[in-house]
Amino acid sequence: MSENSYTYDHPSTFNHDIPITCVNIDDDKSDDICASLRMIFEEVGRTLNIKSLKGISIAVGDEGYRKAIDLIDSSRQVSNGEVIGCALTITNIIEGGLESYIVLKDVSIVPLLVEEAAKDGGQVAFMLQVIAHECAHIHGDDLFHEVMGDIPKIEEYKSHYSAFVFDISIVGWSEFSACFFSAHIGQCSEQSFRDIVESKVEGIVDDLESFKLMRLEPVDLLISVYKNIGNLIKFSSYYIGWMFNNELKPEKTKLYESLKNSWFLSYFLELDSIYEDILSKLSNKQLEFDEILEIGHLSKRIAEHFGFTTTVDRNNRTGIFFNN
Structure with missing residues (x-):
């Protein structure tokens, strides 16, 4: 076949x-x-x-x-x-x-x-x-x-920020692991994965800058920004899963070459390290769920790179975004 x-x-x-x-x-x-x-x-x-x-x-x-x-x-x-x-x-x-x-x-x-x-x-x-x-x-x-075993549900997270961290983490891990376990079967998807990461890395800059001009309510701004960053993390997770399946380090890939002068390279390498740590602990059955959430927490650091500060109110109910 x-x-x-x-x-x-x-x-x-x-x-x-x-x-x-x-x-x-x-x-x-x-x-x-x-x-x-x-x-x-x-x-x-x-x-x-x-x-x-x-x-x-x-x-x-x-x-x-x-x-x-x-x-x-x-x-x-x-x-x-x-x-x-x-x-x-x-x-x-x-x-x-x-x-x-x-x-x-x-x-x-x-x-x-x-x-x-x-x-x-x-x-x-x-x-x-x-x-x-x-x-x-x-x-x-x-x-x-x-x-x-059973993990928390997204509705258990009371702040918008925590819910986004949960969702980005679960989606990212799911796509990483699916590619990690299957990328050797059938068509090689390296180019399609690379193309979409490169496209998102380029496009997200204009998208995030445009949100600063829209006078959005804080929660609406948070949702818009984190959806964009979450997509970038998800698509990067596809590529990193393919990398792990092929036993490749980032610097041995074509995507690394295209990201050499990019703002995103350090975050891509950080995401790679997060997955390496998760896989190691998963194989030893020592993984804690909070360690999975490190995937989503990366989104906050990316947001800060673009001048956004994330805060949560005292009651932990609303994630608020402020533009620096």
Whole structure:
């Protein structure tokens, strides 16, 4: 299925009998598509732990994709940012255990839908990488839950700043670990990850400076700034996960070369060190949740670089942003 070898002589962790739901897909095609999909998941499940996967949905079109996600969890939303969602993993803790579901949009499984695309090595490699990445979310979630157990929920954080730190940390770790565990499968995503980090590093400067001129209320300013910084940390986490998978130090990558004269280089290296520390402690089962939050706390230091100071009121209820 790919030039990249990832199948070993291990029993698969994939439950071949789990349901696959098809949305907006013709019935006469669905059986063959589902059979092929089960074979792929069977192989990926030989190197990634996907025992907690309880169901898969595949959907044609944006509306079908939203419907498929809504059937699993109506609180989830399709990404509408720089990266348009083409796949999603939903994991919930049920009675102390994990239950995961994967939703795949048609653009991520074109070789299963179009006969000619099945002969296109590039499209097949892209499909395998998307599926492996979603499976790696499950693998990483399982490992994280095994070590950490139940973690706080975002609604438990009373200030806007603390909630952003939590969200940025969880999202960053999730994307880092998914890439770390899956980047060797299917298409190499180095260039696409690098392109989006470089774009965000360049664009965020104008975005943050423009917020200073908008006369926003403090909380609205905080939300605008931290969403932008959070996205930069998330996309950087993709790239660093790919780096760790390939056992590369930052200075050996093309992204490092492009960041040499950038304001962001020191923060990128700091994020790299944070993930290295987290992985080391996770492997020794000594990780504390506050150490995960170091990912999100990096956002405050980036905000300070651009002249923003973050404060929290006495009641710890509202994160306030002041422009220096």
